[in-house]
Amino acid sequence: xxxxxxxxxxxxxxxxxxxxxxxxxxxxxxxxxxxxxxxxxxxxxxxxxxxxxxxxxxxxxxxxxxxxxxxxxxxxxxxxxxxxxxxxxxxxxxxxxxxxxxxxxxxxxxxxxxxxxxxxxxxxxxxxxxxxxxxxxxxxxxxxxxxxxxxxxxxxxxxxxxxxxxxxxxxxxxxxxxxxxxxxxxxxxxxxxxxxxxxxxxxxxxxxxxxxxxxxxxxxxxxxxxxxxxxxxxxxxxxxxxxxxxxxxxxxxxxxxxxxxxxxxxxxxxxxxxxxxxxxxxxxxxxxxxxxxxxxxxxxxxxxxxxxxxxxxxxxxxxxxxxxxxxxxxxxxxxxxxxxxxxxxxxxxxxxxxxxxxxxxxxxxxxxxxxxxxxxxxxxxxxxxxxxxxxxxxxxxxxxxxxxxxxxxxxxxxxxxxxxxxxxxxxxxxxxxxxxxxxxxxxxxxxxxxxxxxxxxxxxxxxxxxxxxxxxxxxxxx
Amino acid sequence: xxxxxxxxxxxxxxxxxxxxxxxxxxxxxxxxxxxxxxxxxxxxxxxxxxxxxxxxxxxxxxxxxxxxxxxxxxxxxxxxxxxxxxxxxxxxxxxxxxxxxxxxxxxxxxxxxxxxxxxxxxxxxxxxxxxxxxxxxxxxxxxxxxxxxxxxxxxxxxxxxxxxxxxxxxxxxxxxxxxxxxxxxxxxxxxxxxxxxxxxxxxxxxxxxxxxxxxxxxxxxxxxxxxxxxxxxxxxxxxxxxxxxxxxxxxxxxxxxxxxxxxxxxxxxxxxxxxxxxxxxxxxxxxxxxxxxxxxxxxxxxxxxxxxxxxxx
Numbered sequence: 001x002x003x004x005x006x007x008x009x010x011x012x013x014x015x016x017x018x019x020x021x022x023x024x025x026x027x028x029x030x031x032x033x034x035x036x037x038x039x040x041x042x043x044x045x046x047x048x049x050x051x052x053x054x055x056x057x058x059x060x061x062x063x064x065x066x067x068x069x070x071x072x073x074x075x076x077x078x079x080x081x082x083x084x085x086x087x088x089x090x091x092x093x094x095x096x097x098x099x100x101x102x103x104x105x106x107x108x109x110x111x112x113x114x115x116x117x118x119x120x121x122x123x124x125x126x127x128x129x130x131x132x133x134x135x136x137x138x139x140x141x142x143x144x145x146x147x148x149x150x151x152x153x154x155x156x157x158x159x160x161x162x163x164x165x166x167x168x169x170x171x172x173x174x175x176x177x178x179x180x181x182x183x184x185x186x187x188x189x190x191x192x193x194x195x196x197x198x199x200x201x202x203x204x205x206x207x208x209x210x211x212x213x214x215x216x217x218x219x220x221x222x223x224x225x226x227x228x229x230x231x232x233x234x235x236x237x238x239x240x241x242x243x244x245x246x247x248x249x250x251x252x253x254x255x256x257x258x259x260x261x262x263x264x265x266x267x268x269x270x271x272x273x274x275x276x277x278x279x280x281x282x283x284x285x286x287x288x289x290x291x292x293x294x295x296x297x298x299x300x301x302x303x304x305x306x307x308x309x310x311x312x313x314x315x316x317x318x319x320x321x322x323x324x325x326x327x328x329x330x331x332x333x334x335x336x337x338x339x340x341x342x343x344x345x346x347x348x349x350x351x352x353x354x355x356x357x358x359x360x361x362x363x364x365x366x367x368x369x370x371x372x373x374x375x376x377x378x379x380x381x382x383x384x385x386x387x388x389x390x391x392x393x394x395x396x397x398x399x400x401x402x403x404x405x406x407x408x409x410x411x412x413x414x415x416x417x418x419x420x421x422x423x424x425x426x427x428x429x430x431x432x433x434x435x436x437x438x439x440x441x442x443x444x445x446x447x448x449x450x451x452x453x454x455x456x457x458x459x460x461x462x463x464x465x466x467x468x469x470x471x472x473x474x475x476x477x478x
Numbered sequence: 479x480x481x482x483x484x485x486x487x488x489x490x491x492x493x494x495x496x497x498x499x500x501x502x503x504x505x506x507x508x509x510x511x512x513x514x515x516x517x518x519x520x521x522x523x524x525x526x527x528x529x530x531x532x533x534x535x536x537x538x539x540x541x542x543x544x545x546x547x548x549x550x551x552x553x554x555x556x557x558x559x560x561x562x563x564x565x566x567x568x569x570x571x572x573x574x575x576x577x578x579x580x581x582x583x584x585x586x587x588x589x590x591x592x593x594x595x596x597x598x599x600x601x602x603x604x605x606x607x608x609x610x611x612x613x614x615x616x617x618x619x620x621x622x623x624x625x626x627x628x629x630x631x632x633x634x635x636x637x638x639x640x641x642x643x644x645x646x647x648x649x650x651x652x653x654x655x656x657x658x659x660x661x662x663x664x665x666x667x668x669x670x671x672x673x674x675x676x677x678x679x680x681x682x683x684x685x686x687x688x689x690x691x692x693x694x695x696x697x698x699x700x701x702x703x704x705x706x707x708x709x710x711x712x713x714x715x716x717x718x719x720x721x722x723x724x725x726x727x728x729x730x731x732x733x734x735x736x737x738x739x740x741x742x743x744x745x746x747x748x749x750x751x752x753x754x755x756x757x758x759x760x761x762x763x764x765x766x767x768x769x770x771x772x773x774x775x776x777x778x779x780x781x782x783x784x785x786x787x788x789x790x791x
Contacts, residue, residue, distance in 0.1 A: 231570065
């Protein structure tokens with residue numbers, strides 16, 4: 001039997017333990033884990049790693065050896081559990097948020113009423129690098145711009161949820177949500193069924209039906225494809241996984257050609273028209289005739305076909321203006337403006353560095369702030385005030401003063417923790433949560449689950465996989 | 479089917495078939511090297527001449543060197559056709575067509591890739607574990623073929639995979655046959671013994687069938703029959719050409735392009751050339767020509783086939 005409970009050494013929220021002991025939601029899991037020896041737990045961890053490796057759920061680290069080294073994204077076998085009550089709040093909050101964000105994108109690429117009425121400064125939109133002038137005035141199918149979103153949530157000291165980021169362009173990681181569950185089924189089959197865990201495996205079916213519904217042509221079997229940058233992209237496994245799960249072709253830019261403002265794929269029996277493209281390529285690489293002229297990943301003429309309504313792109317082009325870190329601060333205002341509602345999920349307080357008062361406040365409290373570059377993601381361009389050296393903080397101040405639009409600051413929030421199996425022992429590590437929301441003509445659907453990302457380094461608050469983070473299976477229990 | 483994906487499946491199976499044939503030849507030569515029979519004047523030469531780009535001088539210096547050849551053929555990074563590099567290339571093609579191959583097939587290729595990249599593999603080849611490594615790899619290739627047969631759907635992807643596989647197999651059979659007939663000047667009436675032909679037949683998985691099908695004397699002409707004309711032998715030239723023809727028929731079923739008809743005719747002439755070669759009256763010179771011409775025409779067919787179906791860039 002294992003002595004499991006690690007001591008709670010921080011003042012934040014732990015998902016499994018309260019000061020009184022194990023939370024009700026974790027009681028069964030805790031009992032099961034207690035019956036397992038250290039060796040047994042370690043073997044299960046190894047079994048999970050081997051399964052990931054054999055399935056090719058890996059990324060390549062290139063070094064002097066030209067063939068590179070295959071690594072898996074670390075997976076921790078102890079699940080993260082969210083109660084149905086908490087999930088309902090998350091679900092309704094995300095639905096509300098996406099409704100507002102879609103209305104915002106429709107507005108900003110057409111009438112811009114939110115700007116005209118002074119809710120959001122015009123300069124903030126105009127200076128956003130992800131605002132795409134080339135699609136101004138575009139009409140997208142069903143007025144939906146965000147078809148898939150990965151909303152990053154964290155929990156504060158009392159367990160309350162905050163939205164940290166809205167990922168509305170090409171959110172990744174959903175395959176890990178699905179594969180993590182498949183791995184858990186193999187290593188803890190009894191635990192899953194006895195805890196009444198909600199199913200996530202219908203995600204590809206829901207998404208596929210949304211993709212089909214977006215076809216501009218009224219045909220019974222439209223051609224839907226997934227556009228990938230190619231085999232060297234770090235998310236390539238996910239692209240193949242989703243293409244296979246949805247039964248759609250996985251295409252690269254070189255497989256497509258635009259003729260007479262229609263998109264075709266090059267097949268062994270000639271050209272076939274493409275109706276819907278789920279693209280996993282950033283806006284700036286989509287069409288060398290409109291964006292980066294040296295992009296070999298995209299398709300010349302694609303934006304022309306898109307503007308003419310001959311092909312649907314998922315997500316729509318230009319969504320980056322809505323998940324810009326500076327515009328994020330205005331999402332609660334968007335919810336009030338478009339829906340006349342109070343936000344269900346809170347934002348993390350965000351200070352815009354263009355505002356002199358806010359900047360001075362941040363400069364006076366740098367050690368309690370996290371500074372983020374507005375056009376960066378994946379944990380890059382981020383300075384944790386409590387970890388940075390004085391020199392780094394001074395340099396950050398200089399950069400912020402030079403280009404304040406490019407930075408925001410937020411108070412450091414202690415992310416919640418979940419026990420992880422590290423070196424054969426349970427240790428507390430900080431986590432976030434990324435549920436995946438799908439928007440189609442029938443509304444917003446969120447499969448009950450998500451990707452729990454873990455900062456595996458002790459004390460770290462950076463959960464991004466590119467920064468050494470791992471993941472956990474996320475259970476929504478009924 | 480996407481041209482790029484069809485290309486990927488075609489080459490995935492060419493590389494895996496090449497690996498299979500090369501390992502079979504390596505296994506045969508390695509096992510027989512322990513016999514030290516007098517008539518073995520070639521050693522690993524047939525293997526090295528066909529599967530590597532080594533110079534004649536280099537081949538001459540290493541053709542009996544077990545350890546060097548094993549390491550060079552199995553895991554040398556500098557050898558473009560080493561098992562390791564072929565598996566890497568096969569996996570790259572599998573990755574590019576991953577949405578069209580089955581999960582089982584992908585996982586098997588992936589596990590072979592990880593095995594080939596295990597850091598202790600070269601060391602094992604210097605020890606008595608070498609045979610275990612070769613045996614495991616041979617079994618992995620058998621398993622690959624089994625998974626391919628059992629799990630892959632019979633659509634366009636299957637046709638491209640099968641055509642790639644059998645083009646490669648046919649070229650291997652011809653090249654290995656040339657490697658054993660060239661040193662004896664394609665002498666069909668010669669008296670080379672079974673020990674001599676055993677290497678070729680084992681390398682092509684045809685030894686048992688040969689023993690069961692042919693009488694026990696004057697092997698040279700009978701070996702030619704087995705490896706070129708025997709329709710029951712899965713590695714014979716005629717068998718592989720007929721299979722390619724079958725899959726071409728499937729591909730061209732709904733294809734009215736004139737280029738498709740031209741290619742079909744081109745292949746038809748090649749198949750007829752072999753099918754209507756008079757085996758009973760075949761001369762030494764004609765044997766040499768049949769092997770050379772068939773190889774050249776098949777190589778040209780493969781190029782033209784790729785141009786027609788895979789010219790996606």
